[in-house]
Amino acid sequence: TFFKVLAKNExxxxxxxxxxxxxxxILSETTITLLKGRHTL
Structure with a gap:
């Protein structure tokens, strides 16, 4: 698998x-986390 996406509901x-x-x-050796209420470039 090239990448995986995990999400959490509230x-x-x-x-x-x-x-x-x-x-x-999640990429091979890198995890990018996007958080609610935070700015993302």
């Missing part, structure tokens, strides 16, 4: 809605 707003709080993009 509850948001009215019952039953979710949003992503964390996304990990």
């Amino acid at each position: 509850e948001w707003g009215p019952k039953g809605l979710t949003c992503l709080s964390k996304v990990h993009v």
